[in-house]
Amino acid sequence: MASAPRTKAAIDKQRAILDAAVRVFARQGFHACRVSDIADEAGVAYGLVYHYFDSKDEILNTLFRERWNVMLATIKEVDTEPLKPRDKLQAIASFIVDSYRHDPELMKVIIVEVTRAANSFGQTHLGEIREAYLMIAEIVTKAQREGTFKREIDAEFAAMAFYGAIEQVLTGWIFGLLPEGEEHFERAKKLVVETVCGGLQSEPAAAK
Amino acid sequence: MASAPRTKAAIDKQRAILDAAVRVFARQGFHACRVSDIADEAGVAYGLVYHYFDSKDEILNTLFRERWNVMLATIKEVDTEPLKPRDKLQAIASFIVDSYRHDPELMKVIIVEVTRAANSFGQTHLGEIREAYLMIAEIVTKAQREGTFKREIDAEFAAMAFYGAIEQVLTGWIFGLLPEGEEHFERAKKLVVETVCGGLQSEPAAAK
């Protein structure tokens, strides 16, 4: 960080810049926006952005880390609770959907600019991203050991499928391909877990 | 297109540029690479790229359309065949995985630069992308009508989850998070369908 803010007011300014960056990144995309757009959106002078951040990159890195750390902490906490595997996945799915509900622009930025950006920020945060996948895989592994989940589906693979399904639903909202709104968010939480855990097939068919 | 190639040699040149672009986009990312990088990779003069393409954007657009049209055609064809819904999804999953197996760089480019790029190419190709989702959803809808698939999971939603699961597996390969290789590709085809159609839960648990 270019300069650690010392006063309360300074911290607020830094926050304002980060929040403005979310809006601008979400609206225009990281590459298409200019640092001056962020400054304008935040209502601060151009130079102040560089007073608090070393570069445009660092702003996105900061945004990603802030949110991803919450996610990692959540998954970690969920895993320690006495829940059934499916409920653990349900809690994670709910958290991610709620993250989107709470701040869709931030999640858009994270998904569009980081978790799929194999040549730029995704690479930078590979370790942190992988950590989330591994923790989910761990939940699956435990479920397989206790017999709740099928053993023939590799845990790491299952984790990717699960996470991918959720992220794609968010992508659907982001692109305007799926309907948004309270009820849809709640429904999505259930459905994604029902899909990945219960499967799309009806019971009789599955019982084939 | 800047200039439709007439001669055989010209068509080859254009192809060489497209193929070079795939490698360069995959290696450096669309934004990070320069048009001169593509020319160098293709072994042609800088200006020639502009003889065959109007812009850097058009190169990516062309690459995407070429591949996506094949995908759309495949899904369309699959849907007309007398297959069980799950086998249709299996065929689609196989096609996508094979696409990656056949040309991982191209698929990397499509996933990283287009299907998740909500502010740039993703927006440009939104119609085509949606078309694929809708066709998959249509398969699900029919399956639900005939009772093979559960009706409580919205077809469009199911389509997104299905597609997202596959794309995430490809993303795992792209990022080096999942192991690649013939056997893994084959296994992935089965597992993704087993996960989404059959569910992660073991029968007894599901039967609960």
Added chain:
Amino acid sequence: MASAPRTKAAIDKQRAILDAAVRVFARQGFHACRVSDIADEAGVAYGLVYHYFDSKDEILNTLFRERWNVMLATIKEVDTEPLKPRDKLQAIASFIVDSYRHDPELMKVIIVEVTRAANSFGQTHLGEIREAYLMIAEIVTKAQREGTFKREIDAEFAAMAFYGAIEQVLTGWIFGLLPEGEEHFERAKKLVVETVCGGLQSEPAAAK
């Protein structure tokens, strides 16, 4: 000056800033360093630098004038003393070398940033710099009148050669091209005068 310091403590602060500036200018060069570097080096707040100085330029100007005035005073004094011309030049050479010995960083700054900076500070201080040359030339002129020095070498020219020889020796030390240390400093004082006054040629050859 931005604000003439009144209290003893204030004077010390201003001195600390000047001393810090010498170190920073010597280490990074005037252009490459930032005002904040000076503040950091001095251990004072950024803004305080501007409390004592109007600009970054003024700091260097102050440093130069402080030292150059001592030099001018010294030359002036030397000239009034009842010394032989060569001894006068010897005294000047000694003063300059001692200046370097006493504060090599300051002399580095003066030579590198001022006396050769034809487009910036050198131009600003042209009058003062010329004054030194003229006083040396005056010594030579008198020596020529009294017959101690050859008349065929223009006094002004001789002054430049003399001063240039010394400054180049200092440059050699600054660049690490000539060995430093007490004995070298002492030796340099003698040699530069011996070179310029006595000449490099051995007597027989000169007597040719």
Added chain:
Amino acid sequence: MASAPRTKAAIDKQRAILDAAVRVFARQGFHACRVSDIADEAGVAYGLVYHYFDSKDEILNTLFRERWNVMLATIKEVDTEPLKPRDKLQAIASFIVDSYRHDPELMKVIIVEVTRAANSFGQTHLGEIREAYLMIAEIVTKAQREGTFKREIDAEFAAMAFYGAIEQVLTGWIFGLLPEGEEHFERAKKLVVETVCGGLQSEPAAAK
């Protein structure tokens, strides 16, 4: 170099940029001028400067090397000729003065921006600069071995004094402190050698 020019016309353009840079650097100083000033002076588009050079720095580096290599070659050649030591130094002094006469702006740039720039370009070209000093010192060393020059003055030291005397004369011209013109140039060539080799003192005085 950013791009090696291939055609005759391209080489001319590159030359035009270098020549323009000399004028601009000499007039405003390296730091004070902008790349656009160089482009304007050369009558080319801004971007073309970067087509031929990687950076503003590289332009100066190129200018320095071009000239300095000629100097090194000249000194080397002079040293191989069957001349008396003093005549060798005379040849070198003449070459430097002629360099100034031929292209005073280039010499100004080299002296002001490189040979005394201990923190930037001087450091970059330290090796090449030292090489010149060493070759001159070598001439002195040989002269001392054969008895032409006094042995009590270290050769390296003498080389610095000699070179410094010349450079200071050029500096005098650059600053407008010494009169320029054909006759002065010719006179300077002789005087600098007479000063450094013969000494300022008149014979009787030297015969002390």
Added chain:
DNA sequence: CATGAATGAGACTTCATTCAT
């Protein structure tokens, strides 16, 4: 006196695109 946040002009550099040959 002292602090460091705030400002914004300015410069380098990049690179997509055009053009003359």
Added chain:
DNA sequence: TATGAATGAAGTCTCATTCAT
């Protein structure tokens, strides 16, 4: 078709200076 020189708009980052407290 083919080449690569030429163009210039645009964006990031720097940093001297100002200002509110």
